[in-house]
Structure formats: structure tokens, C-alpha cells
Amino acid sequence: MEIIFLGTSSGTPTKTRNVSGIVIRKHHAKQWSLIDCGEGTQHQILHTNLSFKYLDTIYITHIHGDHCYGLPGLLASATMAGRIEPLNIVAPLAVKVFLETMQMHTELRLSFDIDFIVVEEYNKLYEREDFCISIVPLSHRVPSWGYLFEEKGIGIKLDTQKLLEDNIPKGVIWGEIQKSSEVCLENGKTIQSKTYYLPQRKARKIAISGDNDTPSIWGNIEDIDLLVHEATYTDEMAKKAEDTGHSTVKKVAMFAEDYGVKNLILTHFSPRYQADSVHENGVPEIEDEAKIYYQANLGLAHDFALFHLDKQLEMHYQNIRQD
Ligand SMILES: [Zn+2]
Ligand SMILES: [Zn+2]
Numbered sequence: 001m002e003i004i005f006l007g008t009s010s011g012t013p014t015k016t017r018n019v020s021g022i023v024i025r026k027h028h029a030k031q032w033s034l035i036d037c038g039e040g041t042q043h044q045i046l047h048t049n050l051s052f053k054y055l056d057t058i059y060i061t062h063i064h065g066d067h068c069y070g071l072p073g074l075l076a077s078a079t080m081a082g083r084i085e086p087l088n089i090v091a092p093l094a095v096k097v098f099l100e101t102m103q104m105h106t107e108l109r110l111s112f113d114i115d116f117i118v119v120e121e122y123n124k125l126y127e128r129e130d131f132c133i134s135i136v137p138l139s140h141r142v143p144s145w146g147y148l149f150e151e152k153g154i155g156i157k158l159d160t161q162k163l164l165e166d167n168i169p170k171g172v173i174w175g176e177i178q179k180s181s182e183v184c185l186e187n188g189k190t191i192q193s194k195t196y197y198l199p200q201r202k203a204r205k206i207a208i209s210g211d212n213d214t215p216s217i218w219g220n221i222e223d224i225d226l227l228v229h230e231a232t233y234t235d236e237m238a239k240k241a242e243d244t245g246h247s248t249v250k251k252v253a254m255f256a257e258d259y260g261v262k263n264l265i266l267t268h269f270s271p272r273y274q275a276d277s278v279h280e281n282g283v284p285e286i287e288d289e290a291k292i293y294y295q296a297n298l299g300l301a302h303d304f305a306l307f308h309l310d311k312q313l314e315m316h317y318q319n320i321r322q323d
Pocket of ligand 2: 062064140211
């Protein structure tokens, strides 16, 4: 599973960071989805090999401008690029009203249909071809949601050695054992298929948080393999964080450590934090504070950072910016 950061600044863009936009896709997949779409997200997409044609779903975490002002331009450009495939948008009701109003007043006619899911009214597991998505309510100044992506399509593997030992030779029957829970053998004996399944790898789970001042909300979800969370301020600015409904680095790092999150990526940094020549991609204050409280695998997001979570749950980093 891969995450690509298109924007990592909170509130306003900086010279090196755009506002929120995160891509999720299966490793090397053409199909991708976008979580949040701050202004300028479409410009960031131009520096990647992502194609509008394969954009499956846009998830918006909340109505604040740095998370959704990029939608009108992106949808208009997708139309001009000739997209015809329907697009799914999962977002708060206010975003739907915002888009409908914009379309009406700017006479924007899209070349594709939008299948809109209003998060406030949705209480089912949202299923796509690549992932199952749970919607998680968070705590912020305005209603805010996070999205938990659980991978689909992990195949069942047979314990072929055990099958052969029990005189079940290779043939059509192996396919039946893979498909059905019970299978009747030629000798009339019925077997429970699962006795011949190898222990299955667990489906990977990536949690992508919207703006949120209470990271422990994510503690209600079992075994998150990678948590992507905002860390708008350092602890020095704890009061400001509290007043604006954001998390500090310390708060997120402490939660992730206590809860045993194996991989943590911090993003959505206030523009007051700038990279320096030593910490090329990171921000020194944020990195230093996070490392005091969190000992496992830490990633600091920057624009065009790609993080790949492999099947062994190891995280790999790459800068994918194309000029
Ligand atoms: Zn924000
Ligand atoms: Zn916000």
C-alpha cells in the first residue's frame, strides 16, 4: 500500500509545502484515491504520474478551506482532460452544498457523474475494488472525519504438503477447497476446507486522520499498521493547538507509543516550521519532539514523499517529485 503526500502544510501554503492532499493506492496500481484536496492540489498532481482517469474516490475530512478549496479546479480540469468515468466523493454535507453552489454559479458542467456519499448520513463500510473503508468521527473545531483503509483481495493459500499427506492429490478438488468452506471427497468423506489453509497474512490497515485534537480516538480501532496524523504544532504551542482544535507532536507521538503503532507519519505542519539544510525534508523541531516520545518507525511528511507499507509492514520512503 502506498501513500503520497501532495500537500503537508496547515492553513496556508508555503514555498515548499502545499495545503492538504494525500494519495492512497495499492503498490504500483494505476487506480488511486485522494484524501483532502486543498487549493493547488491539481498543480501538485502535475509533478507526479497520477492520471485523472484513474482517480477512483475523493475523501474529504472536513470543510476547512485548506482541505477542500482545490475541488472546483480539480473537477474542472478532469472535465477538460475528458474524463468520463464516474467519480466518487465521500465528504461532509457542507462540501456537497459548496460544490453544487460553485457549479451553479460558474456554470461548470462536468463530463462525468459524481456519486456523492454524505459522511454524516453513512453508517456502512464503504467498499471499493482495492480497499474497505471505515469512516471515523474525530474531534476538531468543526465536524471532522478520518478514513481507515483496509486492503482487500488477500488470496487463500493452501497447505499443499498437508493435502498430499492426507491423500488429497492435486486437481479440481484443490480449487474447490479454496472456494468452499466444506468439500465432499471422492471417498464420501467431508472435510473442513480451513484445515488446509495456511495461516493468512493479516490485511494491512492504514488510518488517515483529518484535523483532530484527540489522537486517542484512533485507539478504538484495533491494530492500525500505519497512522497518518496531523501534528500542527510542537508542545511549546500547546495552548494554540488546544484553541484551534489541533494536536501537538508530543500528543500524537505519546499516543502512538502507548498504543503500539508500528508506523507513524506526521503531517499538516504549521507554516511557522521550516525545513533547514540538515533536515532536508523534515522540520527539526517536529522531528526532535516526536523522537522523544515515539520509538518505532517515524515518517515526516513533505510534499511528494511516497511511503510504501510492504507486506511485512515495513515502511519505505521515496521522493517522487517530477519536474
Ligand atoms: Zn487543516
Ligand atoms: Zn481544520
